[in-house]
Amino acid sequence: MLVSEHPVAAARRSATGLWSLVIAGVLWGTGGPTGSLLAHETGLSPLAVAAYRLAAGGILVLIWLGLTRQPLPRGRHAWARLVVNGLLAAVFQACFFAAVSVTNVSLATLLTIGASPALVLSAERITRRRRIGASMLATVALAVSGLALLVGTPADGITTKDALTGAGLALFSAAGFAAITVIGTRPVAGLDDLAGTGVSFAIGAAVLAPAATVTSSMDFVPTPAAVGLLLLLGIAPTAMAYALYFRGLRTTAASTAALIALLEPLVATLLATLFLGDRLSSTGLVGAGLITIAIVLNTRSTPH
Template sequence: MLVSEKPVVAARGSATGLWSLVLAGVLWGTGGPTGGLLAHQTGLSPLAVASYRLAVAGLLVIGWLCLARKPLPRSREAWSRITVNALLAAVFQASFFAAVSLTNVSLATLLTIGASPALVLAAERVAGRRRVGASRLAAVALAVAGLVLLVGTPAGGITTTGALAGGGLALLAAAGFAALTVIGTRPVAGLDDLTATGVSFAIGGAVLAAASTLTSGMSFVPTPTSVGLLLLLGAVPTATAYALYFRGLRTTPASTAALIALLEPLVATLLATLFLGDRLSAAGLVGAGLITIAIVLNTRGHR
């Protein structure tokens, strides 16, 4: 009886992991528009927004851990993982918001998250950790095709130089996110998802704050709107979303998780269209549909 229950427990864990990833993708979609609104309200640079985002998320999680009286990890392996995650998060966030400032929310988000599945799949293939099947290749191909349609005719006002520089920064952010995803599939004993998220982001935020202080500065005039946006940015699309994402990685392959993360550009594009004045062409709508199909096919294939 106990032996027969193991597949059921594994299936439940896999389903929970998938839903954690789906919810993380949806919550992430609010990050770009919220960060853009925060920058507009405060005049903060992309680097400052990224540092505040990580720092606030980290401090909120650490505060919760203190209230729960949960001790910090002590092993060298746990702190090595935390340090690596902190540096990757800093690179990812700084590059992403810099790309947003040079292009727009939709284009930066689509390039960053859209390129990640291909990078993760390539990493898995090179490492020999997972066989690349036809269904997985088809899902990635659909996602890439949808990405091309979505960003093929970006909104006006973006210069060629801005598009090239912003695209390069978005791809750098994609590489950072892909590395976080691949590394996150290997759990560390004694290090839970919430602790890893909070401590890593607090360190990453401090690294970016130091860089921002030396360049663009961190000061702004606090208002109820700006403080509310800052707390929202740290709590929802950062602390909560990443904790869910790391939890999902425990039972889901990295390439599957990276494809599910494509929910972020879909949600971000919808929000940017509704509230930030971005516009999608007919080809863009088709691209969004292809990305949705890729996510559904990939999720059903994993289940």
């Protein structure tokens, strides 16, 4: 006999899921500045930084699971999900940093993060035959417009060929993130959020590390600053953020989660302004305001 969940408990779970997504978005925003500082400190390529990010996050989670004696994921379906998430994480990270290398951070971020909500909405419409309301479409348009203003106009000097190549890579990256988001809304028995994050990232790192070794190098001098930045990158915007994101996906629509993920470039821009010397223009301030409004409108319209 099926017992329906009490409305108060359901509302509490929904609110917890939304806050998990919000905290994940904020933590993701620390990833760009931290990764930039790590690359500056070590001289590592963007692909190597991505590989180390997944490796550090995955290993730290697995160590924590061992110390606390928590069980690893079990069951064929759980491990199938882990392999898929690991491969998607590798594609998402590799394509994004490849897009950055042929264009710049602004254009790659705009296309990747901006395209993700639209791809998620399309996937929900096709796979679940879910009707997308005018308010949701308007919110997505508002958020993407705000992101475009926040990121700004890409720098000159990018050739048409590089722009098209970068755009294709960024869209592949967006598709990888969108796929992780849509798949993550379907729970799998025997798969804990934290354990799943650790194992998936270990798989993703195993895929990216050889590519980084061949194309550049994985070597760096382990100074205290470099090790500290690597640990910070592995803990906050990787292990903790993705575990919270997957937890939030259990009770929140994928389209809502994708929009809340826009907190990443917003927080990253604010941190870069405060600590890395970047200057936020008046246009950027307007864009930040539009993103904030879109996120607030989206979360307020989500059933609690």
